[in-house]
Amino acid sequence: MKFTVNDRCIGCALCTSINAEVFEMSGEGVAFVKKQPDEGVLTAKATEAMEACPVDAIEKH
Numbered sequence: 724m725k726f727t728v729n730d731r732c733i734g735c736a737l738c739t740s741i742n743a744e745v746f747e748m749s750g751e752g753v754a755f756v757k758k759q760p761d762e763g764v765l766t767a768k769a770t771e772a773m774e775a776c777p778v779d780a781i782e783k784h
């Protein structure tokens with residue numbers, strides 16, 4: 724399972740507030756995946772962040 728952030732990100736920071744262990748804001752004001760989650764709670768919270776993203780910028784592969 725691999726999460727990525729695509730170029731639709733508008734920098735709202737919602738994903739980082741849901742899962743700061745996986746998502747972080749870059750200096751350019753967009754989110755990126757700083758650490759791929761292991762299976763378990765971090766993956767569940769990363770999926771929750773993906774579903775909460777207002778512009779569908781988070782993808783799970």
Ligand code: SF4
Pocket residue numbers: 728731732733734735736737738739753754775776777778779780781
């Ligand atoms: S929730 Fe979506 S739009 Fe907001 S910072 Fe995260 S990836 Fe970007």
